[in-house]
Amino acid sequence: MLTIHADSRGRALAVKGAWIADAGPLAELVAAHPGARVRTWPGILTPGLINLHGNELLEEAYHPDPREADELGVEPLTGDALAALTMDDARWNASVRRCVQRMLAHGTVRAACEDLRNRTVREALHRSALAGMGRIGRPGGTPALDPYAAGIPVEFARPRERHSAARFAVFDVRDEAELAERGAGTCVATVADGRLVYRRR
Structure with a gap:
């Protein structure tokens, strides 16, 4: 089962199993993968x-x-x-x-x-x-x-691209600058090895 995760900016990742099968604008991924489940999230998708x-x-x-x-x-x-x-x-x-x-x-x-x-x-x-x-x-x-x-530079996992491990997060902020200002408590979802392992209720 292929799942497309998309953020408020229209950026999307198509996830199959533990891997990212495709990445790009939401409209393009929906067209390329008809029948895929689509999850839309508020905020921005980032590497975990x-x-x-x-x-x-x-x-x-x-x-x-x-x-x-x-x-x-x-x-x-x-x-x-x-x-x-x-x-x-x-x-x-x-x-x-x-x-x-x-x-x-x-x-x-x-x-x-x-x-x-x-x-x-x-x-x-x-x-x-x-x-x-x-x-x-x-x-x-x-x-x-x-x-x-923590008071030290924040590090991210590897960029999310096609054929990379599906490990990413979604933060309910407008952009990376607001994420840095408000912190990771703004997380609404975390995906690890293709599984939704955290979702804000």
Whole structure:
């Protein structure tokens, strides 16, 4: 089944399986692929974001369950607050799942990590829709689920073009300048390996 994703500017991607089958103006793709499912989104289509703080967010932070909000709050716990928690494999696994979902909700499709030391974290990331990628050393800035809030230059995954991996995001903004100003919290949809892995409700 081929799906065409289009933004408010009429830019579109035709996705088949995990790959981009075609790219171009919406009208051209609809004509070239009759019968394709069409999804139109508010805002702009971009390559997915890369969060450079993979280690810090995935294995050096605990992302509380909403049911723990009264006791632990809603922000990731690090340092002494993390050290005070009893972290078993089940808790790490759940934390990674929540972290990944929050990254996807910010248009992130890749997390840059040095070697992950925690086996449970490593396996949970491998099972997720978020792709890992290597990095050397700490990237600087402040770890944040929104890469625009980290205080370092924002990096995107590879450009979306024909025969490339279908990993992209849609942000409800007019253009890239407004995205940089308002941040990745404006994400309305994230696609990874051709699957819609996040959609704002």
